Amino acid sequence: MSRAAERLRLLVSHLDRSPAAIRATSTSAQSLTYSHPQRLRYTFDTDLLTPEQRLSYEENGFILIKNLVSEEDIDRFRKEFERICRQEVTVPGLMVMKDLAIAKSEFVPDESSKKTSRHPMHQDLHYFPFRPADRIVCSWTAMEKITRQNGCLVVLPGTHTGTLQEHDYPEWEGGVNKMYHGVRDYDPQHPRVHLEMEKGDTVFFHPLLIHGSGMNQTQGFRKAISCHYASADCYYIDVRGTTQENIATEVEELALRKYTKGNEITFQDTWAFRGRLVQGERISL
Ligand SMILES: O=C(O)CCC(=O)C(=O)O
Known part of the structure; x- marks a missing residue:
């Protein structure tokens, strides 16, 4: 694949990435009241942040x-x-x-x-x-x-x-x-x-x-x-x-x-x- 085509592929894959849907589950550390899958706008679905941390960033x-x-x-x-x-x-x-x-x-x-x-x-x-x-x-x-x-x-x-x-x-x-x-x-x-x-x-x-x-x-x-x-x-x-x-x-x-x-x-x-x-x-x- 040419360099230009590779770049385009990368760009399209980024643009295609829709905000992840996650279901936040209660933990003993923090009890969350969210019971529906949340559409998250500000964070990606990686394992760097816990669901609680992601929801907190989304909100605050x-x-x-x-x-x-x-x-x-x-x-x-x-x-x-x-x-x-x-x-x-x-x-x-x-x-x-x-x-x-x-x-x-x-x-x-x-x-x-x-x-x-x-x-x-x-x-x-x-x-x-x-x-x-x-x-x-x-x-x-x-x-x-x-x-x-x-x-x-x-x-x-x-x-x-x-x-x-x-x-x-x-x-x-x-x-x-x-x-x-x-x-x-x-x-x-x-x-x-x-x-x-x-x-x-x-x-x-x-x-x-x-x-x-x-x-x-x-x-x-x-x-x-x-x-x-x-x-x-x-x-x-x-x-x-x-x-x-x-x-x-x-x-x-x-x-x-x-x-x-x-x-x-x-x-x-x-x-x-x-x-x-x-x-x-x-x-x-
Ligand atoms: O360090 C500070 O006092 C403020 C820094 C700040 O507001 C910023 O980096 O945007």
Whole structure:
């Protein structure tokens, strides 16, 4: 079979995959009330998650897995992170951003600063010129104990079933980090969950889930690693004329100034350049 035909076969097999139907059975750990087979939209039928975990993700748009990343790996990543901060290594395509709250003092949080590293409530899809949203997931791993005091993530369960909202800079005293846009309009009464986590715990969440993080009120750091995974059959979309145009313009201007020395670059290019193949075949992203 030619390479093109093989790709087409792969693509069609992905598109054909209908959401799995599973029957959730009660367990002693958690008693579920679902008695009918559920059409699951957000998860696939693999043996990675239990039926309870899948139903929880379907309903809430996030799932927290305790102790997923080993202490050893976290420490290895921490050392690498510090090497990047000290500019001992350069990683092609990596954008090193200074947090407003610590910009003045490089690696030591600035006690006198009134500024905050908190992240306004947002949907990650705002930053992505690719779809479908249901085939994208964020993984966010705590590199140390993360509490409400040092600025844990806060999520609005169930908001992943909504649509992409308009985002812009919040009007916060002291400012906000570059490109930290927030949802203009969300229901402040919506139930919230504060995700307090231990080192190595990882939360996976849907890119439409409205979430943010609180202010770090301690003198220490609150480090986390996050990355997004997108299915190989995701495809780029043109965001001109949509609510995402503001972030696309901002990203393109920044890339033009900092990285491409005046050569045209599109929002899509910035993602195509940074994306890495994890497994399977790189089809369109
Ligand atoms: O780490 C944080 O403070 C927030 C991260 C976040 O909201 C994100 O990765 O989308």
